[in-house]
Amino acid sequence: MMDIYKHKSEFKVLVFVIALLIGGVSLYYTDTLVKKLVEREKEQIELYASALRFTLDPENNEPLTFIFDEIIKSNQHIPVILTDHEENIITYKNIDIPPGVSPERKERILQRELEIMKQEHPPIIVEYEVGAPTHNKIYYRNSDLIYQLRWYPYAQLSVIAIFGFLTYLAFSYSRKAEQNRIWVGLAKETAHQLGTPISSLMAWIELLKHDEQFKNHEVLGELEKDIKRLQITTERFSNIGSKxxxxxxxxxxxxxxxxxxxxxxxxxxxxxxxxxxxxxxxxxxxxxxxxxxxxxxxxxxxxxxxxxxxxxxxxxxxxxxxxxxxxxxxxxxxxxxxxxxxxxxxxxxxxxxxxxxxxxxxxxxxxxxxxxxxxxxxxxxxxxxxxxxxxxxxxxxxxxxxxxxxxxxxxxxxxxxxxxxxxxxxxxx
Structure with a gap:
């Protein structure tokens, strides 16, 4: 079994690659769904256009709005604007118009929507007669569902990334805290274990000082330095984990x-x-x-x-x-x-x-x-x-x-x- 701690760099790369793979598959799948929905909405608008072609009387324009409303009535999601051949707006559907607005502002809102629709999709032409100079145009744009679906994976990946980052921070903090506890415990135990032999060595030096053979020997001075050093080392270990x-x-x-x-x-x-x-x-x-x-x-x-x-x-x-x-x-x-x-x-x-x-x-x-x-x-x-x-x-x-x-x-x-x-x-x- 791989030691994750020793191979943490490789493990991080592996996790990163897997995360990219998951994100890539999610984006690809969502993009595929979006394209299918876009195509379906286009087919739906084409259906509305075909219905208009076959049901409208070329010599009578009055039923146009009525037929349009009846056909489009079932559409509750796709923003649509119907214009004449000169792109004068005849009617619209699924466009938010604030209540109580003036006709001028309403016209500006519809014209802005019309420009957006022109950039997204080419219009669908509804001809009464083949080659006739007058015709109608159906403009439309993607529904809000398409936009939501298109941005959903990015929002999803962002949430996952934030969650993963917070999880990593928590894991890293926990690991460091555990390491600190181990070091502190080891240091304090070492200081405790050193205490007994140091006390014993100090007693032996005091004994040697009273021995005529060693009391003036230079070795005693060096031994005292080393014992002092051991005491300092013990103090160091005791300070680890303390303030x-x-x-x-x-x-x-x-x-x-x-x-x-x-x-x-x-x-x-x-x-x-x-x-x-x-x-x-x-x-x-x-x-x-x-x-x-x-x-x-x-x-x-x-x-x-x-x-x-x-x-x-x-x-x-x-x-x-x-x-x-x-x-x-x-x-x-x-x-x-x-x-x-x-x-x-x-x-x-x-x-x-x-x-x-x-x-x-x-x-x-x-x-x-x-x-x-x-x-x-x-x-x-x-x-x-x-x-x-x-x-x-x-x-x-x-x-x-x-x-x-x-x-x-x-x-x-x-x-x-x-x-x-x-x-x-x-x-x-």
Missing amino acids: PTFKPEDPYEVVKEIVDYLRPRISPKIEMEVVNYTLQGTRVLMNRHLFQWVIENLCKNAVDAMNGAGKIEIKLKVTANHKKTIIDVTDTGKGIPKSKFKKIFAPGYTTKKRGWGLGLTLAKRIVENYHKGRIFVKASEIDKGTKFRIILPNQQTEGVESYELVNKKNPLRKVLESLEKGNSLSEKD
Whole structure:
């Protein structure tokens, strides 16, 4: 049986094709019915015309209206106008004339209807004698039933499309909600399970501190850092599904802290560099531990993509209006095909044999749902590297005016202006 979730693109195409097929068959069938009804109405008017030809006395025009009314009387749907050979209106049937209208307005309404009839169907000529100069014309147009039947499938398909769209939204929302519940449950259970061994490790470290052999050993300091890291990780998992706390943070300090922690714990063949072009006093409202998790995930993915050797550069800058901070994480790894720029953020997507495919999904959730920012693949080239971009709204940027004033007065103004150009970039740069 086909896994719909793994083949959702193909499944969507299949559903779309089936919907088009149903719509096409419905339109074709309705169009066929309309043509048959049009033909039937034409035959009916032809019948009226034949009846007039055989029943009218060529020398007496008085019975004309009477015969027309009697024949057309059974017709309750097809709008019809009878004229003479000069197209003067003699009588009409099934045309809505508002009650109490003036003769002039009535004439305008009938003339407008006559023009519509001329555009829809050629008139049926009723001759008293073959080749006679005088004759009558029967003009008609499609009945309202034809128009209703012709537009009905479009209305039907529109309703089906709206219903299908709403159903899709409901299904998508339900699926995301279910996924969120699973992630939240998994995260909280993980945090709970980590609590016991962390407490045990902390007790062991306290014990080692009182041991003469280990109390001054540098390993204890590193172990304490790792335990603190585990505590932070536990807090991160606990925050998933809960409303995290936020406070103004210097984005450079937040990024630098996590990079300093990761640097000695990854391959020495990987160079990590943080370049800061943000303005003094730039603050972003963020949850430090959750956002550091985003940077950590991006860096770990970069390490895997570079097979343990290469360079990771993290560049921070602000947009020209100073309202947003841009953080670019660039690696020299194997790159990502353009067709997968969005797919890599989908739950369960991974290129690793033992990966869960949740790292970038959680990163996207943390950046976009919690921090109201954006994260996406800015650029990537196969075998050259990838650049991820994070855009966060600034809470404040203090000292911008004085910063620009210093630039103008500084003798190294050109150098500073060049640096400022590096700062004031748009989100597209």
